[in-house]
């Protein structure tokens with residue numbers, strides 16, 4: 001079940017400041033399901049709970065949650081001088097609802113030359129929940145490699161990734177040791193890799209640390225949510241409630 005702090009709900013849906021939200025609660029002006037709530041940090045369920053401020057119902061603003069099958073060649077930033085952006089693939093939505101479009105952001109990012117599952121939302125709480133380190137929502141990638149790896153070395157990769165592998169500094173990225181990652185070989189040069197973080201170029205850097213090179217990279221799952229393979233590259237659709245729950249029930 002997706003819960004939210006009462007003060008955050010009020011800020012988001014009453015468009016008031018955090019201080020006013022807190023004051024409404026402290027002055028006993030806020031009712032949750034018919035009872036005065038005195039704790040502004042109380043967790044509420046925005047979809048099911050009824051929230052009143054000064055006896056007026058606060059409507060839960062409807063958010064947009066999307067999955068896209070991101071094609072190669074698009075960057076995940078809102079503006080770019082040199083590349084096409086994933087937001088250009090959402091033009092239909094922009095024309096239908098400019099206000100909501102402006103609040104839409106990607107949940108995490110994929111590199112320009114990575115394809116696959118990319119999520120968007122207008123709901124910052126939802127996005128923070130998914131990207132927050134403590135929630136440990138894993139990401140799974142299908143990987144193809146330049147160099148084939150024989151059975152003996154496949155085991156070596158698997159063990160190294162399972163232990164956590166040291167990645168040296170690279171351009172924008174600091175050095176770090178990855179959390180344990182799970183590697184399943186499909187063939188001598190393809191595998192599925194599940195990682196716990198989402199650091200800059202992480203998957204590519206992990207294979208580079210094994211002296212190999214990723215030639216194709218596709219995100220196939222975030223937590224228990226799989227990419228809908230029936231989505232054509234560049235297409236998107238709304239997430240169902242079940243799919244949203246899959247993500248937040250990790």
Ligand code: URA
Nearest residue numbers: 111114201202203204
């Ligand atoms: N790891 C990468 O190297 N690139 C991505 O786009 C995602 C994970």
